[in-house]
Amino acid sequence: MIRFENVSKVYARGARPALDQVSVDVERGEFVFLVGASGSGKSTFLSLVLREQRPTRGRVYVAGRDVANLSGWRVPTLRRQLGVVFQDFRLLQNKTVHENVAFALQVIGKPRHVIRDTVPEVLEMVGLTGKGKRMPTELSGGEQQRAAIARAIVNRPQILLADEPTGNLDPTTSLGIMRLLDRINRTGTTVVMATHDDEIVNEMRRRVVELSDGVVVRDEARGGYGERESILPDVGASPVLDAPGSGTRAPVQTVRGS
Numbered sequence: 651m652i653r654f655e656n657v658s659k660v661y662a663r664g665a666r667p668a669l670d671q672v673s674v675d676v677e678r679g680e681f682v683f684l685v686g687a688s689g690s691g692k693s694t695f696l697s698l699v700l701r702e703q704r705p706t707r708g709r710v711y712v713a714g715r716d717v718a719n720l721s722g723w724r725v726p727t728l729r730r731q732l733g734v735v736f737q738d739f740r741l742l743q744n745k746t747v748h749e750n751v752a753f754a755l756q757v758i759g760k761p762r763h764v765i766r767d768t769v770p771e772v773l774e775m776v777g778l779t780g781k782g783k784r785m786p787t788e789l790s791g792g793e794q795q796r797a798a799i800a801r802a803i804v805n806r807p808q809i810l811l812a813d814e815p816t817g818n819l820d821p822t823t824s825l826g827i828m829r830l831l832d833r834i835n836r837t838g839t840t841v842v843m844a845t846h847d848d849e850i851v852n853e854m855r856r857r858v859v860e861l862s863d864g865v866v867v868r869d870e871a872r873g874g875y876g877e878r879e880s881i882l883p884d885v886g887a888s889p890v891l892d893a894p895g896s897g898t899r900a901p902v903q904t905v906r907g908s
């Protein structure tokens with residue numbers, strides 16, 4: 651579903667690469683955590699998928715298309731297949747929750763009756779039934795993120811990209827958001843999530859791709875957050891989320907660049 655082939659990204663002449671010969675294959679329906687220290691290249695990875703940036707070298711394929719060579723007028727079509735959520739929610743502050751979600755359908759020309767039926771369904775799915783008339787400022791942080799997720803998935807994208815979606819939330823609220831992302835993933839949506847949240851990564855035990863200075867240093871099925879950042883002894887995961895394989899450690903699948 652997403653394939654990076656020897657991808658390097660250099661932002662400015664002479665600067666060290668933000669990504670350095672990265673090769674990663676994400677299958678349809680996978681849930682992948684992108685981890686690594688600040689500046690390791692996680693957001694750059696996501697922006698290449700979105701075609702906000704183009705690789706300096708290598709190829710990026712999204713749903714079978716070479717996105718770097720996509721002509722400009724095809725970029726909106728690519729982005730329709732991608733839902734995106736951010737740490738800071740990015741809701742339109744002058745619109746209600748319902749309008750924020752509806753807007754994502756209006757801009758792609760969905761008929762009014764489809765919007766009228768679909769928005770309440772997706773608000774129910776994310777746990778915001780009855781809150782459609784609220785303004786973003788009348789919601790908690792967790793509810794704002796749920797609204798942002800509703801907006802991201804209302805068009806049923808094949809891929810959901812999440813850049814630190816729990817970064818502004820407390821641990822309990824974060825867990826609720828992760829349960830939601832897990833549910834969305836189980837409906838078949840491929841999820842790639844950049845995060846610094848070690849507890850969540852350690853609890854969910856999904857595939858972990860770790861970047862360090864733009865290089866993939868670990869690509870592990872059902873991985874944990876990583877040894878270097880951990881300050882506690884690894885006593886095994888607590889299967890808070892009923893993810894398949896929760897609480898089990900799988901062997902390292904592939905390691906590149908180290």
Ligand SMILES: Nc1ncnc2c1ncn2[C@@H]1O[C@H](COP(=O)(O)OP(=O)(O)OP(=O)(O)O)[C@@H](O)[C@H]1O
Nearest residue numbers: 661662667668686687688689690691692693694695
């Ligand atoms: N638009 C840009 N122009 C120039 N350099 C950039 C740009 N975006 C990112 N970089 C640089 O590329 C490197 C990787 O940054 P990136 O934002 O991808 O890391 P990150 O892992 O997402 O970090 P964080 O966890 O802090 O969000 C950093 O050295 C950063 O300074």
